[in-house]
Structures are given as C-alpha cells and as structure tokens.
Amino acid sequence: MTTETNSPKNTRDLSLTVNGKAVEGNVECRMTLAEFLREEMGLTGTKVACNRSECGACTVLLDGNPVYSCTVLALDAAGKEVLTIEGLAHEGELHPLQEAFVERDALQCGYCTPGMILSAKALLGRNPHPTEHDVRKAIEGNLCRCGSYPNIIKATIAASEKLAQKERVK
Ligand code: FES
Numbered sequence: 001m002t003t004e005t006n007s008p009k010n011t012r013d014l015s016l017t018v019n020g021k022a023v024e025g026n027v028e029c030r031m032t033l034a035e036f037l038r039e040e041m042g043l044t045g046t047k048v049a050c051n052r053s054e055c056g057a058c059t060v061l062l063d064g065n066p067v068y069s070c071t072v073l074a075l076d077a078a079g080k081e082v083l084t085i086e087g088l089a090h091e092g093e094l095h096p097l098q099e100a101f102v103e104r105d106a107l108q109c110g111y112c113t114p115g116m117i118l119s120a121k122a123l124l125g126r127n128p129h130p131t132e133h134d135v136r137k138a139i140e141g142n143l144c145r146c147g148s149y150p151n152i153i154k155a156t157i158a159a160s161e162k163l164a165q166k167e168r169v170k
Pocket residue numbers: 047048049050051052053054055056057058059068069070071
C-alpha cells in the first residue's frame with residue numbers, strides 16, 4: 001500500500017513482500033523496482049543491463065509473473081509479492097533450477113542467469129512438463145549475450161523432471 005508524504009523529493013511510503021518477507025520503505029515516485037531491490041535492499045542478484053525493457057536481465061517475479069524490474073516502478077509493486085533470485089534457495093539448498101543450470105553448464109558470464117532462471121521458474125509454475133518449444137517461448141524475452149540457449153533449455157527441462165520426481169516421492 002502507498003501513502004503520500006509531504007516531501008520535496010516526492011516520495012511515498014511503500015510496503016510489499018520480497019522473498020517472503022514483509023518490507024517497508026519510503027521511495028521516490030520515479031524509483032524503479034530494480035533500483036529499489038538493488039540499492040535499497042542490497043539484492044544485487046537482480047541485474048540491470050539495457051535498462052529499457054529489451055534484454056530481461058532484470059527479470060523478477062511479481063505475484064508469480066515475470067516482469068522487467070528496470071521499467072516497473074517500485075510503487076507499482078505495493079502490496080504485491082516479489083521473488084528475486086536470492087529468494088529461490090531454501091535453507092541453504094539450491095532450487096532444482098539453480099542446480100540444473102550449474103550441472104548443465106547453462107551459463108558463461110552469468111549476467112542473464114538470474115532473470116533467465118526466474119522466467120523458467122514462472123514457466124514451471126504454470127506448466128510443470130514443458131517441451132523445448134515451451135521453454136523457448138518462456139525465455140524469448142530474456143537475452144543471453146553468450147548464446148547459452150541450448151544448455152539453458154536442457155537445464156530447464158532437467159529441472160522440471162527433477163521437480164516432478166520430488167512430487168512423486170512426496
Ligand atoms: S535491464 Fe531490464 S530489460 Fe534489460
């Protein structure tokens with residue numbers, strides 16, 4: 001929720017959930033979500049590359065959907081749930097997608113990786129058994145300058161299989 005404050009800098013109070021934790025802040029109206037996460041919260045896993053909605057490096061999940069945080073205002077995340085790459089590991093254990101990216105060498109410089117993994121996570125949330133075509137569609141807004149796409153696709157499918165296995169033994 002946002003509250004107007006009488007400040008020369010034109011700021012607003014902001015509350016939202018980031019990686020499962022309630023967070024409050026007072027932000028300039030023009031601050032982007034990427035700036036809020038990186039500069040106010042120190043969550044530098046969210047990368048900024050083009051800073052204009054072209055590459056997907058800054059992708060985070062907002063209420064489960066991938067968004068380019070470089071062009072979403074922090075205030076537009078008020079009352080919502082944000083998931084960044086830092087929120088994926090659980091009690092020191094990597095998420096199956098993170099494991100699969102490491103095991104399948106799905107990165108080179110790693111700059112696209114947080115956004116890529118979050119787009120893949122959103123895909124697995126709505127489609128637990130994606131085909132190669134499904135993965136390609138899901139990551140079409142994420143640019144990998146190193147051309148790691150073949151291994152990114154294999155890693156995402158491997159993670160979906162691992163997650164399905166975990167479900168079966170539950
Ligand atoms: S940094 Fe946001 S889309 Fe490129």
